[in-house]
Amino acid sequence: MPQPLRIVFMGTPDFAVASLQRLLDANCSLVAVVTAPDRPSGRGLQLTPSPVKKAAEVAGLPVLQPEKLRDPAFLEQLASFNSDLFVVVAFRMLPELVWSMPTIGTFNLHGSLLPQYRGAAPLNWVIINGETETGVTTFFIEKEIDTGQMILQDREPIHADDTAGTLHDRLMERGADLVLKTVRAIEAGNYSRTPQPVVAEPKAAPKLNRETTEINWNQPVQTIRNFVRGLSPYPTAWTMINGKFFKVYAVSVANESPFNAEPGEAYTDNKTVILVRTFDGWLSIDLLQAEGKRRMTAGEFLRGNSL
Numbered sequence: 001m002p003q004p005l006r007i008v009f010m011g012t013p014d015f016a017v018a019s020l021q022r023l024l025d026a027n028c029s030l031v032a033v034v035t036a037p038d039r040p041s042g043r044g045l046q047l048t049p050s051p052v053k054k055a056a057e058v059a060g061l062p063v064l065q066p067e068k069l070r071d072p073a074f075l076e077q078l079a080s081f082n083s084d085l086f087v088v089v090a091f092r093m094l095p096e097l098v099w100s101m102p103t104i105g106t107f108n109l110h111g112s113l114l115p116q117y118r119g120a121a122p123l124n125w126v127i128i129n130g131e132t133e134t135g136v137t138t139f140f141i142e143k144e145i146d147t148g149q150m151i152l153q154d155r156e157p158i159h160a161d162d163t164a165g166t167l168h169d170r171l172m173e174r175g176a177d178l179v180l181k182t183v184r185a186i187e188a189g190n191y192s193r194t195p196q197p198v199v200a201e202p203k204a205a206p207k208l209n210r211e212t213t214e215i216n217w218n219q220p221v222q223t224i225r226n227f228v229r230g231l232s233p234y235p236t237a238w239t240m241i242n243g244k245f246f247k248v249y250a251v252s253v254a255n256e257s258p259f260n261a262e263p264g265e266a267y268t269d270n271k272t273v274i275l276v277r278t279f280d281g282w283l284s285i286d287l288l289q290a291e292g293k294r295r296m297t298a299g300e301f302l303r304g305n306s307l
Helices: 014-025 051-058 072-079 122-128 164-188 221-230 298-304
Strands: 007-011 030-034 039-041 046-048 085-089 105-110 133-140 150-157 237-241 244-253 266-268 274-277 282-290
Touching (some): 007 014, 014 030, 014 051, 014 085, 014 164, 030 051, 085 164, 122 133, 122 164, 150 164, 221 282, 274 298, 282 298
Parallel strands (some): 007 030, 007 085, 085 105
Antiparallel strands (some): 039 046, 133 150, 237 244, 244 282, 266 274, 274 282
């Protein structure tokens, strides 16, 4: 029988919890968990543990929460676990003195089919770019981000009405399965290290921010629809209407053309409909959120507000 590996798991958000739980359910030899420090959250700004920390504490695992990954005290404590393998899912970038510590190495779960969509936001960018397929990849971490030798991959279709949220939930489960499969393959010594193929023009998945999530209405309707889907529910596309800031969670192609207009001009009946002209047609804003208000449909918003 293969010898169980001494594993340290590293991760922070809900996406990582599924992988941690899959390893726990399979009775893998988890010796510690590394996650982000507790952060202020909610209206009272109370210190709140990460989802991974909550799951680790329920399982009775030691939890390390370093502010700095180069902190000598953290490195000494991490080394004391004598780990064979580090498993990383949705965690921050590791310095070499961390990822090179275990005897076998450190592998990461990435939410795309590498080498495409390296970067911080692959789930968002595959939808923004109108892809019809994505997947998950496990690979050994090396110096350059997301460039290490691949271990396993699994594919996942992208549906026409997928959002970043729905795709996130499916890849979370598919990724958890791949993490366990990768651990079992390494335990059995039945795995390979495959260099990532060279792609002439790889598609990137850079971190999204306020500037890169504004809707550009001077684009085709399908381009804008993909953009909104790829940012919903987080970090969310946004636009300005009559000088007011709105988050936009869902749009649909409108059949009606209320009048001749320039891209970015809007029409509303102040009852149920908010339409915005694009480069080649009209889009209906179906789900939105004004500053200081909850998320609501266009009809709900217009019942209490006028544009």
